[in-house]
Amino acid sequence: MHEMGIAKSLLEIIKREMKKSKVKRLKKVRVKIGELTAVEPEALRFCFEASIKDTALDGARLEIEDVPLTGKCHDCRTRFRFQHFVSLCPVCGGKKIEKLTGTELDLVSIEAV
Amino acid sequence: MHDILIEEKILSENDAIAEANRHAFNEKGVFVINMVSSPGAGKTTLIEKMTPVLLDKLGRFAVIEGDLEGDLDAVRIAKYGVPVKQITTGKACHLDAHNIAHVLSWTLDQDARLLIIENVGNMVCPAEYDLGEDMMVTILSAAEGDDKPLKYPAIFNASSALIISKTDLAPHTDFNISTARTNALSINPELQIFETSCRNGEGIKEWCKYLCSRVLALRGPVKTNR
Numbered sequence: 001m002h003e004m005g006i007a008k009s010l011l012e013i014i015k016r017e018m019k020k021s022k023v024k025r026l027k028k029v030r031v032k033i034g035e036l037t038a039v040e041p042e043a044l045r046f047c048f049e050a051s052i053k054d055t056a057l058d059g060a061r062l063e064i065e066d067v068p069l070t071g072k073c074h075d076c077r078t079r080f081r082f083q084h085f086v087s088l089c090p091v092c093g094g095k096k097i098e099k100l101t102g103t104e105l106d107l108v109s110i111e112a113v
Numbered sequence: 114m115h116d117i118l119i120e121e122k123i124l125s126e127n128d129a130i131a132e133a134n135r136h137a138f139n140e141k142g143v144f145v146i147n148m149v150s151s152p153g154a155g156k157t158t159l160i161e162k163m164t165p166v167l168l169d170k171l172g173r174f175a176v177i178e179g180d181l182e183g184d185l186d187a188v189r190i191a192k193y194g195v196p197v198k199q200i201t202t203g204k205a206c207h208l209d210a211h212n213i214a215h216v217l218s219w220t221l222d223q224d225a226r227l228l229i230i231e232n233v234g235n236m237v238c239p240a241e242y243d244l245g246e247d248m249m250v251t252i253l254s255a256a257e258g259d260d261k262p263l264k265y266p267a268i269f270n271a272s273s274a275l276i277i278s279k280t281d282l283a284p285h286t287d288f289n290i291s292t293a294r295t296n297a298l299s300i301n302p303e304l305q306i307f308e309t310s311c312r313n314g315e316g317i318k319e320w321c322k323y324l325c326s327r328v329l330a331l332r333g334p335v336k337t338n339r
Contacts, residue, residue, distance in 0.1 A: 002206055002238035010123045021117050031123065038240040038267040085266035086299045095302040105241065109118045 006039055006105070007047035011057070013107055023112035026052075026060040034104040035069040036085065069102030127242055130210035134217060134245025138228070141221050144328040145228045147208075147244050149268060150252035151261075152234030155278045157186045158311045159252065160229055164193045166321040167227065171328060174227040175220060179208040181233060196223045207238035213245060227328045240267035248327065250274045255283040259293035266300045274305045276320060281310040 014029060029048070033041050041064045048062045069082040073089035074096035080089065087097045122128060138145050148156050160176060167174050176197040178186040187199035198216050200208060208230065213220075220228055230246065232239045239249075251272040253261055256279055262269045269275070275297050283290055290308060297304055305323065309316035 002241065005205065005209075006123055006241070009126060012126070013119065013121055013123065017117060017119055021115060023115055023117070027114065036267055036270060038237045038265075084263065085270075087302055088299065097302075105123050107119050107121050107123050109116060109120070111114060111116050113114050 003039060003043040003047045004051075006044055007051050010048065010107055011051055014057070014110055017110065018112055021112070024056070026057045026110060026112045028061045028063055028111040030063045030065065030108040030110070032065045032067050032104040032106045032108055034067045034102040035082075036099075036102045037105050039105060041066060065108070067101050067104050070100045071097040072100055073097060124241060124243075127210045130214050131243035131245040134210055134213050135247075137217055137221060138245060138247075142226060143220070143228050144226060145230065145244075145246040145248075146324070147230045147232055147239070147246035147249045148252065149232045149236065149239045149249060149272070150234060150254070150278075151236045151257065154234070154252040154254040154257065155311060156231050156234070156252055157189055159276065159278060159309065159317075160190060160231065161193065162309075162311045162314070162317050163321050163324075164190075164195060166318055167325070168193075168195075170321065170325045171226050173223070173225045174229065175223040175225040177208075177213070177216060177220070177228065177230045179212065179231060179233045181205075186231065196225070202233060206233055206235045207242050208232050208244060209242045210244055227324070236261070236265040236268050240265075240271045248273045250276060252276045252278050253293060253297075254279040255281075255286055255288040255290070257288065259287075259289050260296060262293070262296040262300050269297055269300045269304070272301065272304065274307065274323075276316075277306065277308045279310060279312075280308045280315055281312045 033039050045062050052058050072079045073094045075094035076092040078089055078091040150156050176190050176195055178199045181202055184199040187197045190197040198219055200212050249272040251268055277293055294306055307316055307320040309320055
């Protein structure tokens with residue numbers, strides 16, 4: 001369970017950005033979580049909500065975009081979604097795969113007034 | 114209402130510190146490995162068995178031990194005269210780049226070409242936290258399931274080497290070494306795989322030989338695969 005640490009890092013960036021943009025009330029936070037990360041979206045939501053409870057950020061909503069693990073085959077250039085994380089081209093059976101998406105753990109944007 | 118675009122990695126601070134650690138190690142010519150596994154896979158015992166070989170080939174190396182509590186592992190390693198630093202994380206289930214930054218100057222003072230970081234026993238969380246290592250090494254013991262790579266893909270993806278440990282136990286369990294290899298390579302086809310037994314010594318030399326070749330090789334840019 002390291003989602004509490006992730007939530008803490010997330011809130012540090014948010015507070016820094018809110019100060020910079022001179023906004024006071026946080027409404028919404030958008031994050032992207034890739035399929036291949038070791039982060040459980042609902043655990044992160046729980047930790048985020050627990051961390052902002054009774055603070056100035058209380059009430060903000062966390063919007064999570066789950067990003068599928070996709071790749072491109074080096075040999076036949078096919079783009080595909082990984083099945084069960086297996087690094088294998090479904091068309092030619094190639095194993096040299098460039099990961100395109102699925103490793104994100106990003107804070108995308110915030111809505112605040 | 115302001116919609117403020119940020120587009121930043123949530124762990125960007127950890128990543129920046131890890132990169133600073135990596136730069137400092139690189140400057141001093143220290144090769145760093147980050148050893149991860151579930152609790153009880155035999156990380157500390159493996160380091161103990163590697164010690165004579167590494168001392169012979171490298172002269173000197175250093176160890177950082179990460180645990181929730183206590184210094185039992187550090188005491189074990191110190192008996193071999195190897196410089197060792199214990200980090201206790203309290204309740205945190207992994208080491209992060211801060212932890213390593215705090216002991217960075219100690220590490221650089223050890224005049225070692227290799228630093229082994231033994232992470233907290235956990236196959237989930239360490240996958241997300243870059244420490245500034247050159248190589249992440251996962252240990253999977255024959256007392257576990259050979260399907261583990263499929264259940265914990267992130268850690269196998271982030272690793273560049275896999276050590277299948279306790280191979281002497283394999284005949285007494287349902288663990289199939291060949292299946293474990295296939296599963297691990299299906300997640301990460303670039304994994305270098307070694308088989309070791311600390312009971313009968315199998316594979317220790319081969320693994321150390323590979324590690325030392327990496328240590329002694331000219332250092333190129335690091336690909337962390339995260």
